[in-house]
Amino acid sequence: MSQSRPYFPNTTSPLAGLKLPALKNPVVEETASAAPSARPIPDDDKTPIVDTPALVLKTADPGPFKAKIIAFCCNYCAYAAADLAGSRRMQYPAEIRVIHVPCTGKVEPEHILGAFEKGADGVLIAGCLEGGCHFLEGNLRAKKRSNFLKKTLDEIGLQGERLLMVNLSAAMAPTFVQRVNEIVETVHRLGPSPLNKDYPGRAAADPSELLQQKGGTP
Amino acid sequence: MIVATPKTVTELISIIARHQKVLFVGCGTCVTVCLAGGEREVGIAGFAVRMARKLNGQPVEIEQITIERQCENEFIQDLAEAVERNEAVVSFGCGAGVQAIAERFPNKAVYAALDTQFLGILEEQAIWAEKCLGCGKCVLADFGGICPVTRCAKRMLNGPCGGSTAEHCEVDEDRPCVWQLIYTRLKAIGQLDRLEQIYPAKDWSTAWHAGARKIVREEHRV
Numbered sequence: 395m396s397q398s399r400p401y402f403p404n405t406t407s408p409l410a411g412l413k414l415p416a417l418k419n420p421v422v423e424e425t426a427s428a429a430p431s432a433r434p435i436p437d438d439d440k441t442p443i444v445d446t447p448a449l450v451l452k453t454a455d456p457g458p459f460k461a462k463i464i465a466f467c468c469n470y471c472a473y474a475a476a477d478l479a480g481s482r483r484m485q486y487p488a489e490i491r492v493i494h495v496p497c498t499g500k501v502e503p504e505h506i507l508g509a510f511e512k513g514a515d516g517v518l519i520a521g522c523l524e525g526g527c528h529f530l531e532g533n534l535r536a537k538k539r540s541n542f543l544k545k546t547l548d549e550i551g552l553q554g555e556r557l558l559m560v561n562l563s564a565a566m567a568p569t570f571v572q573r574v575n576e577i578v579e580t581v582h583r584l585g586p587s588p589l590n591k592d593y594p595g596r597a598a599a600d601p602s603e604l605l606q607q608k609g610g611t612p
Numbered sequence: 613m614i615v616a617t618p619k620t621v622t623e624l625i626s627i628i629a630r631h632q633k634v635l636f637v638g639c640g641t642c643v644t645v646c647l648a649g650g651e652r653e654v655g656i657a658g659f660a661v662r663m664a665r666k667l668n669g670q671p672v673e674i675e676q677i678t679i680e681r682q683c684e685n686e687f688i689q690d691l692a693e694a695v696e697r698n699e700a701v702v703s704f705g706c707g708a709g710v711q712a713i714a715e716r717f718p719n720k721a722v723y724a725a726l727d728t729q730f731l732g733i734l735e736e737q738a739i740w741a742e743k744c745l746g747c748g749k750c751v752l753a754d755f756g757g758i759c760p761v762t763r764c765a766k767r768m769l770n771g772p773c774g775g776s777t778a779e780h781c782e783v784d785e786d787r788p789c790v791w792q793l794i795y796t797r798l799k800a801i802g803q804l805d806r807l808e809q810i811y812p813a814k815d816w817s818t819a820w821h822a823g824a825r826k827i828v829r830e831e832h833r834v
Binding site (some may be wrong): 502 | 621
């Protein structure tokens with residue numbers, strides 16, 4: 395089972411990657427089994443290559459809502475579970491970007507709020523089962539922090555539901571997939587984050603989009 | 613140490629509603645230890661306020677600095693340039709820190725981000741308890757190191773009131789009766805005889821009641 399770091403083609407920092415629209419989604423190893431997010435270019439496409447991508451990105455229609463959800467995955471459980479899900483070719487939406495952390499206890503409020511400020515539509519914190527933390531109580535601390543941050547998010551007008559903390563073990567790949575689907579569904583129900591610059595002023599997603607997302611990207 | 617608690621994000625937003633460029637100043641001493649106004653708390657509040665203002669369509673620029681101590685001019689001086697750059701200052705120090713900054717920069721709006729509570733200690737992780745009232749005339753030597761002035765709701769100096777139970781205070785059932793604590797401690801150190809003396813009425817002239825106090829110690833003046 396590979397424990398190597400996720401590969402981000404555009405940047406070394408997954409949070410820094412959020413500044414770019416989702417044309418080239420940073421695809422992590424675990425989601426590689428899902429269909430690639432870039433649209434295929436038809437053979438007869440004669441569009442000239444423009445070397446000012448910023449201009450093109452600004453004017454392009456963002457298309458159907460593709461959420462950016464940051465998943466902080468504990469090394470000892472969720473990260474391995476995601477790896478296992480990949481090995482077993484289990485399908486889940488490619489809207490999750492996994493960040494490998496040594497323990498969910500290392501995920502500070504600044505990391506979570508920073509993700510939201512940069513436009514993340516949701517944050518998933520996936521830690522070990524309660525009582526099963528490699529560092530004894532890191533996941534319990536993460537739980538308290540996420541409960542506190544949910545209230546803060548509600549207070550500032552960004553729905554606290556966008557933050558989800560889950561507990562699982564390294565062998566629970568189906569649970570990982572189920573939890574990922576849960577947060578993706580929640581985020582699609584709520585629509586893009588108001589701080590997500592790719593979808594300015596967009597309301598909650600079309601229900602048909604939501605159906606399309608269920609069970610993985612076709 | 614001085615114990616303070618953070619104001620809510622909603623309160624902070626309303627405090628700086630009229631400004632577009634604000635300096636958040638943390639304090640590296642007491643309020644860092646009580647997890648209310650240190651570098652981390654300033655950072656978290658910064659994220660929350662920035663996001664809330666952006667969501668309301670009134671983005672705010674927030675600069676963040678944490679200095680060693682806000683209650684000393686020597687450290688406040690380091691803020692001068694940053695204060696100049698910003699419209700207002702939000703101090704994450706205790707009440708003394710906020711006022712020290714306000715005195716140093718008379719032409720700048722300075723606001724408090726914390727509710728300063730009391731002089732106390734950390735009992736266990738994230739639980740703080742008040743221990744000292746700062747009455748100006750310490751009586752701890754006579755009561756086995758436990759302060760009845762601060763910790764007795766009625767400030768009794770000659771034994772418990774009639775309402776206390778064996779171990780708990782009449783005013784708050786979760787609070788231990790300080791007179792029980794004093795008795796247990798004096799017994800442990802073999803000084804129960806101290807309780808046989810009648811303690812005179814406390815001289816409150818040294819306390820705050822006549823307004824803010826000032827101390828001048830000539831031997832240390834330069």
